[in-house]
Amino acid sequence: MIPGSFAYHRPTSVKEAVGLLGSLGEDARAIAGGHSLIPMMKLRLASPAHLIDLAGVADLKGVCEDGKDVVIGAMTTQHDLIASELLGKKIPILRETSLLIADPQVRYVGTIGGNVANGDPGNDMPAVMMCLDATYHAAGKSGERRITAREFYRGAYLTALKPDEIVTAVRIPAPAAGHGYAYEKLKRKVGDYATAAAAVVVTLSGGKVAACSIGLTNVADTPLWAEEAAKILTGSALDAATVKKAVAAAEAITSPASDGRGPAAYRTKMAGVMLARALARAKARAGA
Ligand SMILES: Cc1cc2nc3c(=O)[nH]c(=O)nc-3n(C[C@H](O)[C@H](O)[C@H](O)COP(=O)(O)OP(=O)(O)OC[C@H]3O[C@@H](n4cnc5c(N)ncnc54)[C@H](O)[C@@H]3O)c2cc1C
Numbered sequence: 363m364i365p366g367s368f369a370y371h372r373p374t375s376v377k378e379a380v381g382l383l384g385s386l387g388e389d390a391r392a393i394a395g396g397h398s399l400i401p402m403m404k405l406r407l408a409s410p411a412h413l414i415d416l417a418g419v420a421d422l423k424g425v426c427e428d429g430k431d432v433v434i435g436a437m438t439t440q441h442d443l444i445a446s447e448l449l450g451k452k453i454p455i456l457r458e459t460s461l462l463i464a465d466p467q468v469r470y471v472g473t474i475g476g477n478v479a480n481g482d483p484g485n486d487m488p489a490v491m492m493c494l495d496a497t498y499h500a501a502g503k504s505g506e507r508r509i510t511a512r513e514f515y516r517g518a519y520l521t522a523l524k525p526d527e528i529v530t531a532v533r534i535p536a537p538a539a540g541h542g543y544a545y546e547k548l549k550r551k552v553g554d555y556a557t558a559a560a561a562v563v564v565t566l567s568g569g570k571v572a573a574c575s576i577g578l579t580n581v582a583d584t585p586l587w588a589e590e591a592a593k594i595l596t597g598s599a600l601d602a603a604t605v606k607k608a609v610a611a612a613e614a615i616t617s618p619a620s621d622g623r624g625p626a627a628y629r630t631k632m633a634g635v636m637l638a639r640a641l642a643r644a645k646a647r648a649g650a
Contacts, residue, residue: 365403368410372418376501376530379414384503384526386412392528394437394476397468398485422475422530425449433499434532436475441466443474452536455543455561459490462545465553475529478511481519484555488515489577489585490545493561496534502527515584538565538573542648544640547579548632550623556580557623558632560612562640564595566648571596576608576640580623581616581633588612591637600645608641609634 371390373379383390390412393399402408416422422437425446432452434443440460443449449456463469463477463486477487478498491498491511498509503526514522523529537543547559559579565572574595576588591612598604618629 363404365400366406366409368403369412370415371412372415374418374420376419376421376528379416379419379528380501380503380526382412382414383528386414388525390414390525392416392479394473395439395468395471397464397472398476398480398482416475416528427452427536428533430536432534432536434474434534436473436479436529436531438474440464440469440472440474440477444469453494453534455490455494455545455563458543459486459545459561462486462547462549462559468553474532478514478532479521479523479529481515481517481521483518483582483584484580485585486545486547486556486559486579489559489579489587490561491532491534491577492585492587493563493575493577494534494537495575496532498529499531499533500527501530506530508533512587518583537563540649541565542644542646544643544647546636546640546643548636555623558616558618558629558636560633560636560640562637562644564600564641564644564648566645569599571598571600576612576637578612578616578633578637581618581629583617586615588615588637590615595641600641605638605641609637612637 391410393413422435424435443460477485496511509522542564545561548557556579561577564574574592576592578586591608594608613634616630618626620626
């Protein structure tokens, strides 16, 4: 339960941070809130020789609007997301999701950047980011680039990020005013990772679905964007028969592990149940 020894670095700019990651090579890891990385180090599942602490990089913090997008600095904590008036107004699913992550102690230090870059299929924010069609800003030794959340996740703990890159911000196009949303998460106890969870954002027009997006958490090696299920719902009034078809389409793309959270078939079914609940709640909120 004691991590291996490491050298500690505390850069004050993005340039310095990526410079350190580039020069120290694959033995170096960025650390943000440390609430995923430190437990891994204690279990010796990770033993970086160098930790590059991003906490001293002021440019990585905060939430702002940029045209029709909302941009969230990577070091913004889950607690900050809950407290943000801008997010509460424009993208309330982030507040709802953050409140379902761990407990206040973790949320005070756990960051959005760490949550999305970690690559753990159990993290809640990645599926929400896929649902919202977010884009991650990355910086590395060869400059800056943007990667959509929908193409970022490649496998468990495997992402499109290069070893010398960090996520600097998350850019989210604000969903239409009056959209409905919900994040439904089944967990064994307060503070647990999801057995299965579903994120829904839906826009209704004349009682019919004009736009819909769905993300699923912890029911495959990566978070899932349930594109086919959303297509089935588009144009419908979210009636019971269409929801049933969409739920079946979402269940069909899952491939969860059988583990302490239950057998694979159960977790697939729970993904469907979470989706049906999220759709009902999003529908009730749409236009409100
Ligand atoms: C008891 C407990 C319960 C938890 N329950 C949940 C839960 O239900 N749902 C959930 O989503 N999470 C949960 N977490 C995890 C928590 O939300 C973490 O804080 C979060 O996943 C990682 O954020 P962090 O800032 O702590 O990142 P760190 O632990 O510092 O880093 C995690 C990984 O991301 C990398 N990294 C960090 N920041 C960046 C960056 N800006 N760019 C590139 N790479 C980066 C690190 O190198 C590391 O590999 C739980 C944690 C604990 C301890």
